[in-house]
Amino acid sequence: MSYIRESVPSHSMKRQTLSNVLGMKKIDRESRETVGAITSSDTRISCRNVNVFYGEKQAINDLSLDIGNNEVISFIGPSGCGKSTFLRTLNRMNDTIPSCKVEGEIKIDDKDIYHRDMDVVPLRAQVGMVFQKPNPFPKSIYDNVAYGPRIHGLAVNKTELDEIVQNSLIKAGLWEEVKDRLDEPGTGLSGGQQQRLCIARTIAVNPEVILMDEPCSALDPIATAKIEQLIAELKERFTIVIVTHSMQQAARVSQRTAYFHMGHLIEVGDTNQIFTNPVHPLTEDYITGRFG
């Protein structure tokens, strides 16, 4: 591999010396071994030795990680590090890319989601997803939220469906803003409202895990604050995996943080620990803003 170099830059030398002085275990900056506890006490999703390829190109290298029940875990890392790719393997959204190939084992509640008999439809109902750009259907607000329950047959009658829609919108903190205009198109809402509508749509099918792929990157700070507050409320009931480019956001919303670099999971640990006392030199470089 090309990144194996004999000579080590001088500033890195200094830090290693410093680490030695502090009595910490010295980690080579070129090491791609995951640092930190990949296991979780109350495991919901368990990934072992996951490799993802786009054609010839390997996007994820031998990744192992457990995600616990009702925890918020954030994936951080520079662009193209594979964090979104890994997120999308968790509900098999990568299936839509013909050249994408996934190896290894991903289990949700001890069910292998890449098993031949596993159908993506129940999987995606169980593992919901919120995308980077708010993407409400060009339908009414009501129909947006009611879509999932309708296709999965979660409501037996109109009253029940109304209830699901209302509850989902309340949980997404959007009810007060839209209750008088449920018939209006969802695309007519503001960006932040659209993203909360997408979250309401996702939680309407009552999933167990919610994947969020940079949910705030297209939003202004006020809308972002609302979404973050919403995540804090949702973690009571859902396991949330969030990919973010904002380290502040990761620090604010998540309990655990995983740092990705060039398709490798470099370090995973308690959010506090990652941001205050990173172990791997690459993690430190990233969170101190040396690159990324």
Place this chain on the structure above:
Amino acid sequence: MNNPATSADLRADNKASTFDIVQKSLAKRRSAERRFKAYGLTGIMLGLMFLLVLFTSIIGKGYTAFVQTQVKLDIYFDAEWLDPEHGGDDSLAKADYNGLIKKSLSTAFPEVTERRDKRDLYAMVSSGAGFLLREMVVTDKSLLGKTVPVWLPADDDIDMLMKGHIDREQDQANRRVNDKQLAWIDRLSQEARIEKHFNALFFTAGDSREPEMAGIRGALMGSLLTLIGTFLLSFPIGVATAVYLEEFAPINKFTDFIEVNINNLAAVPSIVFGLLGLAMFINFFGLPRSTPIIGCLVLTLMTLPTIIIAGRASLKSVPPSIREAALGMGASKLQTITHHVLPLAMPGMMTGSIIGMARALGETAPLLMIGMVAFIVDVPTSFTQPSTVLPVQIYLWADSPERAFVERTSAAIMVLLFFLISMNGLAVYLRRRYERRW
């Protein structure tokens, strides 16, 4: 990184700031812009001018076809003459109604006694006028035994004279209306017995060898039946093919092969489809020739590539975020397509289909090959009756020697254009409405 010292040196050397340099080239840039705009405007103006010339020519030639010279005759519905043996409906249907017209003319012009003059006199009223009288009697038997004033279509030569297409000053030998006929016409118009009325026959009759009796109803019905059939066949097949190729087909050599061939088919001359229709549908499957069913099958072959290509383009233009959203909700592939992708792509697909339909409406060549070019008098009412279509009717009339068919050709073109424009209008309206829902 640029060196500040170097750029300062440069400036000192040239003694010209960027602003000045830009200023110099500005006039040139602006004039290039103006020239480009002028070219565009000229192009549009030329286009509009040609359109204007086309419309003036067609409307100028064709508007007179919507009126028809008619002669008012007092017709005595002589029961003894029409039905001497009291045979009832059957003999009434076969009776000599032209005789009634001749009698009436003789009464109106008692001074005409010579055989040749009489023939000229009788020739002033359309030879098809008897059929109109028969229609009247068959629908209303109480007319028998009465004398009723009836407006009957004049012969096409008289009609042309009344519309000013025949020069009165011309030498009699070169004129299709002779001097005696001119005198009779003048007498009739003094008595207000010859007038131009709205030409209802043009819209209610089928084709005829007599221009004054010819109408576009048959061709219009033929076109309508053919188009309905074409739409019913090509739209569902085209949309389904586009969806399959765009969303379901595996990416392999075979799919590529199909794609290339669909694109090639869109460029095949339409007469080839006519030959294919002749060989396949008529000779092999033995379907009745000259009928709308063959017409719509052939036109379906012709329009399918257009619809498929337009359909695929509009499916491609649906934002991937919508697909992701639906798939992420756990919708199956077919649900994603039918609930989200297809409704969003529908306006584009409809545009494509309407372009295809408009082409099918104006298509002549393939229909010539399958016998839809026949002279058909009866108005077709089903898919299996022989019929012709509007553009073929125009072609047939344009080929006819009678002067009166010239204006009818233009009038038929006007009707065809009217239908094309209203089809497009309807398409735009439907598309707008459809889009508003989303």
